[in-house]
Amino acid sequence: MVDRGASALSLPDDWPAHPDPIMALNRMGSFDWDLDTALMYMDAQALAVFDMSPQEYDGHPQTLGTRVPPADAHGLDTMVSQALKDGSANYGAYFRVRHRDGSLWWTHTQGYIHRDETGRPRRILGIVRDATHELSESAARREQAAEDRARRQQTSVVQITTAALAHARTVQDVIDVLESTHGITHLGATSLVMGLLEAGRVRLVAAGPEDSYVPGTRVTRLDEPYPMNEVVRTLVPHFIESPQEFAESYPLLWPNITDLKITSAAYLPLIVQARPIGAIGLLYNDRRGFSAEERNVLVALGSSIAQSLQRAMFFEQEKDLAQGLQQAMLPRSIPSVPGADLAVRYRSAALGRDIGGDWYDLIPLPGGRVGAVIGDVQGHDTHAAAVMGQLRIVLRAYAAEGHTPATVMARASVFLHELDTDRFATCLYAEADLSTGVVQVVRAGHIDPMLRHTDGTCRRLPVEGGLPLGPSAEFGGLTYPVDTVELDPGQTLLLYTDGLVEQPGIDLDEGMRTLRELVRSGPDDVRALADRLIDVAEERGGDDDVALLLLRRRGPTRQTGGxxxxxxxxxxxxxxxxxxxxxxxxxxxxxxxxxxxxxxxxxxxxxxxxxxxxxxxxxxxxxxxxxxxxxxxxxxxxxxxxxxxxxxxxxxxxxxxxxxxxxxxxxxxxxxxxxxxxxxxxxxxxxxxxx
CATH class of the missing domain: 3.30.565.10 (Histidine kinase-like ATPase, C-terminal domain)
Incomplete structure (x- = not known):
């Protein structure tokens, strides 16, 4: 044992004058380690930290080492040796001490190295203290921080998935978001399955990864013993917390998914307005059990997916209704007209259900004449499509009755004004005598037509025109000027709606120049030319419909007398x-x-x-x-x-x-x-x- 009084030690300036009471209150003890003799003095409080009595300690550090686990002892020796070698003035470390009862307690030591004039280390003065309570609090804080991170991560799963589903317009879009590897990663699952309820059966519509389909489960009766079917029947989520529970609860399904190494699963009903529309299953291979908070998060996730599916279903239903209505209102077919090559095309807007009132029509008239109509009812909804259908019918009727083009347009305007609607329409009606090439054109607020010459050059045909249909009757402007155009054999008349040339942020004249260039460089065949124009409109996208009618006068096959x-x-x-x-x-x-x-x-x-x-x-x-x-x-x-x-x-x-x-x-x-x-x-x- 080293006699502490035998050698006077120079203590650091900030060392307490009487440290024992203060150190005892803070559960600290001190030591004095003489590096020349390799003996270490330990006061009673320091020995208490090691759960050792003064009678048990012989002054050798190796005696203390019996209380320290080998891994901790090795780490502590390495750190002290490095501090002595590199000229450090102090060191500090946490290590564990095994008490008499075998329990491990955390200890912290801080040593101050004293060197002689040559820099050689001669003595280490230091303290040791019980750090178990301190580290327990730190561990609790770390545990709380981990829980907070897990909570944020779980909330983030819902937020990320909801954000991805916000862009889904169709049911297939929802499936693509969930079925992709990226989507499964966001959900934190190893595998995913989703089924929709259809006529008392559950039809599997999504499974990820791709090879995770189970044979015989694509379409199952609602009463079959599968987890998705069960949650659809009961409307209650089912959380499976172990492989044993899975195997016992669903013996038909479990043998087919053992290769996935599933350790737990969550099956959630997809409920909208208190009615089930399907179910989703999330399977995991890295967790066992679900906390209450995790269950709440997953239930919220299922609700978000259900809302997205319902929105997509409504969107598809409305789109089908609008498209069906509009297709019913448009001509089912365009009649062949002797002396002319014809092509019509229609492109609906990119907004899906927002289908508008663009239309075209071709009306065979006596004497080798033909009436060509292009028009656009204000708005993008089913009401616009319905008004369009009525207008198309009355225009055809007035033209077939033999009225002049100006009269046809005026009567159509009166008809629209008398309808119970606030919509107006633009329209262009061209009556062509194909035997002579004389075309009479009347315009009601519509965009001017174009004429393509036999050499491919194209020009806009300025037509004086009048007010749109509806307002012209309301404001007494039913007089529509008639412009006459000569259509030579091989020339093509182009009628179109503004969706073909108008784009947000682009001047109309620029759009017309682009169209002229497309027509000039396009194929001679009117069908191929129409395909090219509508393909360009499709690639460009946009929020407006496009209707297009091309009429090309053929060259005479025989000599005509005019x-x-x-x-x-x-x-x-x-x-x-x-x-x-x-x-x-x-x-x-x-x-x-x-x-x-x-x-x-x-x-x-x-x-x-x-x-x-x-x-x-x-x-x-x-x-x-x-x-x-x-x-x-x-x-x-x-x-x-x-x-x-x-x-x-x-x-x-x-x-x-x-x-x-x-x-x-x-x-x-x-x-x-x-x-x-x-x-x-x-x-x-x-x-x-x-x-």
Whole structure:
């Protein structure tokens, strides 16, 4: 034992003058280690820390070492040796001490190294203290911190998954989020399964990883003994806390998932408005059991997934309804029109259910004419689609009745104004005579059409136009100017809605320039060109629908004689003679001498009737129609009376009553068409081809 008084030691300046009472209060003891003699003085408090009495201690540090576990002793020796070698002035360390009863207590030591003038270490003065309570508090803090981290992590699982599901629009989007490896990692699970309730059965719709499907479980009856089926039936989550519990509860399922090394699982019902829509299962291989807080977090997660699924289901239902309504309102097919190549396309907006009122239509008209319609009802909803359908029908009806393009547009505007709706519509109606290439265009607030020439160049066709449909009737602007365009063989007329050229943040003129370039560099075939334009619109995306109609006039397959027209006013015998002369000359010029007398007689009868039975003038039109199996001559006489001709027997004098009988006998076909406020009586004659 070293006599502490035998050697005077120089203590540090901040060492207490009388340390014993203060150190005892703080459960500290002191030691004095003479490195020359290798003896260590320990006071009574220091020995108490080692659970050793003064009688048991012989002054050798090795005696104290019997109380220290080997690993701790080795670490402490290494640290002290390093401090002595590298010139350190002090050191400190925590180590364990085994008490008499075998329990381990934490101890802390702090040593101050005293060196001589040469720097050689001569003595270590220090303290030891019981640190068990201190480290217990620290351990508790660490445990609490770990619990806080786990709680934040669990909350983060819900937040991350909910954020990912917020972008899911469809049920498949929800499945993709959950089924992906990234999604499973966020959930903290090894494997995931999800089933939806359909007609009393649970259909498995998701499983991750991909190879985790269990044979025979893709579609199961609700009463079958599987965990997902059980939670759907009971609406109560089921937490499985051990492999033994899993095997005992579900003996049919367990043998098929043993390769996954599952240690616990959570099966959660997916409930919306107190009704089950399915269930989800999360399987783990790194945990046993679930705390109350973990269970609450998982239940919240199941609720979030259920809400996302319901939102996706509603979205898909509304989208299907809107698409079905709009497709029902659009023409099921576009009729073939002699003398023209046609293409129509439609692209719905990227917003899914927000389907608007864009539409197109093609209306075959008598005399080789065709009406082309493009329009857009305000709004993006099912109401807009419904209004669009009604407008399309009335426009077709007005055009088929024979009204002029301006009248068709004006009547459609009145119809829309009288509907119980606050919507307006833009529209463009083009009536094309394919035998002559004359196109009459009327615009109601719609974007101008384009014309593509045979060399590929494209230009915008400025049309004066009027107010949109609806407002024009409300504000008394029902007069629609008519612009006339010549459509040569090989040229293409493009009608489209603004979704094709308008983009947020881009000037309309820039959009029109882009469209012109696409048309210029596009293929000659109208179907291929329409495909290219709609593909570009699809790639670009956007929140507006796109409707597109392309009409290309074909080149004549046979020589045509064109069209001749003569206006005959009542009481103007000179005009009547000119009309008869025009008919006679045209018939002979077109090589129809064999039927010249018949054509002249019928035409004269129709003109005379128009002048006698109406108060207005008559317009006589003679056309040579080609392109079919036979060449035909068509005579049209248009007047301002809406009264239709009727057959009647000749009177007693036999002077009148034979007009329609004569027309029926001498022509190869005849009929009556409504034309605006009047009518047109027409007849056709088949004539031989010219040599």
């Amino acid at each position: 069209r001749l027209q003569q206006h005959v006013a009542p009481g103007d015998p000179e005009a009547l003679r000119e009309a008869r002369h025009m008919i006679r000359a045209a018939v002979r010029a077109w090589g129809a001498d064999d039927r010249a007398d018949e054509i002249e007689l019928v035409a004269d009868e129709l003109i005379t009737n128009a002048l006698m039975h109406t108060e207005g003038a008559a317009v006589v039109t003679l056309r040579a129609l080609t392109g079919g199996a036979d060449r035909r001559l068509r005579v049209e006489v248009e007047d301002s009376s809406s009264a239709l001709p009727r057959r009647r027997e000749a009177g007693e004098s036999g002077v009148s009553g034979r007009g329609l009988l004569l027309v029926d006998l001498l022509t190869d076909g005849w009929g009556v068409e409504a034309r605006g406020g009047g009518k047109c009586l027409w007849c056709e004659f088949t004539v031989p081809e010219r040599d």
